Amino acid sequence: MSVALTTHGFPVISYYDATTGSTDIALCSDQNCSVAPVIAVLDAAGGAYTSLQLTSGDNPVVSFGSGALKLAVCGNSNCTTVISRTVDAVDKAYYTSLVLTDDEYPVISYADATDFDLKLAVCFDTSCASSSVRTIESDGHVGYHNSVALNANGYPVIAYQYTSDNDLRIAVCGDITCTSPTIRTIVSDDNVGRYTSIALDANDNPIISFRDDTNQDLMLVVCNDNTCGSTIVRTVDSDGDVGIQISLALTSGDRAVISYWDKTNTNLKLAVCEDRNCTSTTITTIDSDGDVGTYSSLTLTKSDYPIISYRDDTNDYWKLAA
Numbered sequence: 374m375s376v377a378l379t380t381h382g383f384p385v386i387s388y389y390d391a392t393t394g395s396t397d398i399a400l401c402s403d404q405n406c407s408v409a410p411v412i413a414v415l416d417a418a419g420g421a422y423t424s425l426q427l428t429s430g431d432n433p434v435v436s437f438g439s440g441a442l443k444l445a446v447c448g449n450s451n452c453t454t455v456i457s458r459t460v461d462a463v464d465k466a467y468y469t470s471l472v473l474t475d476d477e478y479p480v481i482s483y484a485d486a487t488d489f490d491l492k493l494a495v496c497f498d499t500s501c502a503s504s505s506v507r508t509i510e511s512d513g514h515v516g517y518h519n520s521v522a523l524n525a526n527g528y529p530v531i532a533y534q535y536t537s538d539n540d541l542r543i544a545v546c547g548d549i550t551c552t553s554p555t556i557r558t559i560v561s562d563d564n565v566g567r568y569t570s571i572a573l574d575a576n577d578n579p580i581i582s583f584r585d586d587t588n589q590d591l592m593l594v595v596c597n598d599n600t601c602g603s604t605i606v607r608t609v610d611s612d613g614d615v616g617i618q619i620s621l622a623l624t625s626g627d628r629a630v631i632s633y634w635d636k637t638n639t640n641l642k643l644a645v646c647e648d649r650n651c652t653s654t655t656i657t658t659i660d661s662d663g664d665v666g667t668y669s670s671l672t673l674t675k676s677d678y679p680i681i682s683y684r685d686d687t688n689d690y691w692k693l694a695a
Contacts, residue, residue, distance in 0.1 A: 374691060375425035375435070376670040376682040379450070384693060386410075386670075386682045387435045389421040396420060396437045396445065398452055404674075405695045413452035415445035424471035424481070428499075434473065436481045438466030442492075444479055446500045460494045461506050463487060470521045472529075474549070480523065482509075482531045484516030491516030491533055495550050505550045513537030520571040522579070524599070530573060532559075532581045534566030541566035541583055545600045559594055559601050563587035570621035570631075574649065580623060582609070582631045584616040591616030591633055591644065593651050607651045609644050613637030620671035620681075630673060632659075632681045634666040641666030641683050641694065659694050663687030 374388045384406055386399040396419025399410040420439030427433055431450040437443055442461040448454035465486035472480050479496040490511040497503040509531065510516070519533035528546045531554075535542045541560040547553055560566070564586040571581045579596045591610040597603040610616060614636040621631050629646040641660040647653040659681065660666060668691075669683040681694040 374668045374670050374682055374684065375423050376672050376680060377425050377427045377433075378672055378674065378680060379427060379431040382674055384680055384682065384695070385425065385427060385433055386691065386693070387415070387423040387425040387433065387437075388691060389419060389423060389437070394418065396423060396435065398425075398433055398435065400451060401693075404680075406693045411451065413455075415447075415452065415455055416443060416457045419443070420466075422467055422469045422483075424469045426471050426473045426479075428473065428477045434471065434479055436469040436471040436479065436483070438469045438483060440464065440466070442466035442469065442481065442483055442494060444481070444496075444501050456500045458501050460496070460501055460504055461492065468517055468519050470519055472521055472523050474523065474527050480521065480529055480549075482519045482521035482529065482533075484519060489514040489516065489536075491519060491531065491544070493521075493529060493531070493551050507551055509544050509551055509554055510556060515542070518567045518569045520569045520581075522571050522573045524573055524577040530571065530579055532569045532571040532579065532583075534569065539564040539566060539586070541569065541581070541594065543579060543581070543601050555600050557601055559596075559604060560592075560606060565592065568617060568619040568633075570619050572621055572623045572629075574623060574627040580621070580627070580629055582619045582621040582629065584619065589614040589616070591619065591631065593629055593631070593646070595650050605650050609651065609654055610642070610656055615642065618668050620669050622671050622673045622679075624673065624677040630671065630679055632669040632671040632679065632683070634669065639664040639666070641669060641681065643679060643681070660692065665692065
């Protein structure tokens with residue numbers, strides 16, 4: 374599941390429909406999605422691990438996987454016309470993460486779960502008729518739980534779990550197709566790096582949320598330079614088994630805002646850092662009505678207010694907190 378806001382501030386949500394096997398999109402007509410959204414099918418033979426971005430004209434662009442890496446590009450804001458394209462014909466493309474360049478060309482990081490590689494697909498047009506697919510790292514079992522952002526030069530920066538050692542790593546690309554990335558292990562204490570979510574601050578320094586599986590905590594690493602040579606590592610929430618299926622966004626003041634699932638209490642929670650280095654945090658339970666909060670996806674309004682899509686496992690549907 375992935376959420377984005379239109380220029381009017383209306384939520385758009387991509388998701389996998391396990392009943393039909395399709396990749397769908399929900400289009401809300403107000404900020405709170407108080408009226409039943411319009412549902413459009415992007416790919417009838419779709420996949421999970423959706424990641425959504427909107428063009429400047431509010432046209433949805435969605436990457437997804439499970440089988441091959443695929444991309445759905447809507448021809449208008451209502452998705453009445455859709456181009457669905459196979460970008461990489463791998464057997465298993467997991468954990469897709471999508472961003473758009475300034476020219477609105479898709480860039481997708483993902484895990485090749487057959488060969489256990491971290492890969493990057495860079496499109497050279499808006500519908501990805503032409504693309505470059507590159508293996509970023511293939512040493513060991515890598516690429517799961519990846520998240521990509523673009524720096525001011527338009528070059529990809531990817532956070533991911535190095536599963537062979539259960540470390541959190543980062544790949545910083547020196548060009549758009551990432552011919553020679555700088556790869557660094559950021560956190561190697563305990564079993565870390567799952568559910569990573571990355572954003573870049575105003576100086577292109579990465580800020581990454583992730584889970585510490587050993588201690589069952591929600592964590593944050595704040596990098597003091599572009600390649601994370603110097604970092605601050607924070608425990609954001611350690612109250613129970615928390616920090617599952619995380620989504621991170623930065624406010625206009627570079628403060629981290631994180632949505633996540635509290636497994637102990639089966640609740641949706643939100644952590645808001647009080648400064649860039651997250652020296653203190655406000656934690657709020659957003660929804661506690663049943664087993665709620667898995668697969669959360671977070672975005673911020675122009676006023677830095679959180680909008681969160683997530684799953685209600687008790688009732689078997691998705692919800693929106695606005």
